[in-house]
Structure formats: C-alpha cells, structure tokens
Amino acid sequence: MRKVFAVLDIETLTDARLAFDIAWILYDSKGNELERSNFLVSEIMETPFAPILIRRDSFMKDKADFYMDGIAFDSFAIASLVDIAGIFNGLAETYNAQLVMCAYNAKFDYSVLNDNMQAYYGMDFFDSNVEVVDIMTMALATICDTNKYVRWCNVNGLVTEKGNVKTSAEAVYAYLMRNAEYEEAHHALQDCKIESEILFKARKYRKKHHKQFATPVFRCEEWQKVQARNH
Secondary structure, eight states, rough: OOOEEEOOOOOTTTTTTEEEEEEEEEEESSSSSSEEEEEHHHHHHHSTTTTHHHSSSTTTGGGHHHHHHHHTOOSEEOHHHHHHHHHHHHHHHHTTTTEEETTTHHHHHHHHHHHHHHHHEEEEOOOOOOOOEEEEHHHHHHTSSSHHHHHHHHHTTBOOOTSOOSSSSHHHHHHTOTTTOOOOOHHHHHHHHHHHHHHHHHHOOOOOOSSSOOOOOGGEEEEEEHHTTEE
16 A cells, blocks of 8 residues: 655644644655645634643743734634544545654653543544654664764754764754755644655665654654764
8 A cells, every 4th residue: 555644743832732733744655745735723813811831831932923913814724633533534534544643752642642642531542553664763774874974063062961963853953955054944734844854864765674663852862873973
C-alpha cells in the first residue's frame, strides 16, 4: 500500500500542555505536496480566556497578537479537537493510502494530542493504524551524523552550555539553509514547512535508522553518535 506523509506540528500552552494550534502538510512519497491544513482548537480559542491564557504562557506570550489578529480577521479555521482528529485520520481513506504522521520530536505532538483528546472526549486523537515517524531521529541518523554538520555548528555557535551540538529542528534547518541566524516562527503551519524540508532531505540519505521516539534525546543512540563526533 502506498504511503502519504503528514508532517504535523502543534503549538501549545506549554505550562498546561494544551494544544491550540494544529497544522499539517500532506505529501506523497516523492515529496510532492498534496494539501495543507491549519486549525485553531475551539475548546481553547473560543473561550473568553484565550487571550489571557496565551499572553500569560511562558513560551507563547510574545505570539498572542499573531493569533488574536488572525482570529479577528478570520485568517484561521477554528474547529473542535474531535473534528480536527476526524479530518486528519480521514486522510488515509481520502487518499487510499497508509497515513504516516511525521513530526520533529514526535513523541511530544503524539502524546499531547492523545492526552488532550482523552481529557475532552475519552479517546485518542490518532487512529491505531496511523504510522508515526520521528523526524528528529531521522535527522540525527543522517544530516547530523557527519563531521561537516558538527564543524558547522561549532563554528557558528550552535552548541549548548554543556558543549553538545544542537540538534533541534531550528538548528538542523539553519544548517541546511547555511543561515546560523535562522529562528523558528513557532507557528504550527510555518514550522511544518521547515520540518518537511528536514524530512525529505533525511530520506534522500536512504540510511536505516531506528523507528523510535528521540525522547529523552540524550538517551537516543543517534544523538549520542552525533555528540561523539564533537569530542
């Protein structure tokens, strides 16, 4: 059965692990875009407290105006979490294909959406037959596992306080673009775009990797191999 790849990203009220911005871009196996979707979650965004919650959140507060303006000017589709899940899982039937959910640090997106759905509706967000791929694991096993990547990160200051080479989506995309100043937008749809670039670049390596979540990253074999190149 052919596969379609949905590169998915969410933005959350991090303090409460509540997803309020969900997006994905769907591709065929050759990397051709089939469609894209972006929703705000009505269970959060249609409450009068939404602006307060976003502005108070430690991570999202600087992005509150982006979302509030988008709502005011109808730039976003707003739907319930259960309807968003139905649209996402329905992609398998629409395209008569195996649906593969791909995300950078996929365990976060996967667990948050399932946990939120369980809290609201007592069911999982993802159907059991949806395959899950962690783009981070793929990137670690391919793009990052080179002396060239490690050298570039060191030269451009993409190293943590503990001396580890950075391997976030932002760092990997910065390397691909050769732009050390690149910063993620941290809006779901925009971040789907950069994660898609990483996914299909990593797939070109045709290198086997462990199909596992890269969380916690320091326990991931692929991450350890990258850091070993730096010492």
